[in-house]
């Protein structure tokens with residue numbers, strides 16, 4: 001198991017995350033911009049696709065559909081921004097890597113039972129991914145050597161923080177706030193275990 005420094009009080013207060021990303025992750029990102037931009041590009045694509053599939057699955061939930069429709073555009077816009085950075089630098093969009101983190105989160109989602117519980121988990125998984133992306137972008141915005149890239153990630157950080165709150169608020173639109181809060185705590189605890197077991201490249205869980 002990796003050892004982790006405590007998460008900064010700021011980040012914890014905003015996002016509730018229990019553990020920070022392994023600090024070596026930023027160093028690694030600095031070394032291979034092509035890899036970090038490619039991974040990032042796929043994260044944005046997946047975010048757009050996940051929002052579309054929520055809209056398709058919950059077409060009757062008007063507030064959800066209306067709230068997520070612009071997020072699809074926004075996430076796809078993020079993908080295009082990342083793609084433009086790759087092109088500008090003559091870097092290639094690499095292959096999509098296996099996302100051990102997202103796969104592990106997926107296994108925590110309730111698949112049976114009442115629809116309410118399944119909807120709650122899907123929204124909280126999205127909130128979790130957004131919160132962790134926000135924390136990673138914050139690290140990149142502070143840790144990357146290049147001033148332009150630090151600013152680039154600062155903008156993403158702000159945008160993903162907004163998405164994290166949107167998914168929590170959407171959950172509270174349909175489900176009792178107390179239930180949302182309780183389940184979110186369980187998600188935070190589970191996610192901390194995943195982060196503590198994730199290798200620095202994010203490929204594997206020990």
Ligand SMILES: [Fe+2]
Pocket residue numbers: 044047074075078159160
């Ligand atoms: Fe995004």
Ligand SMILES: [Fe+2]
Pocket residue numbers: 047075130159160163
């Ligand atoms: Fe997002």
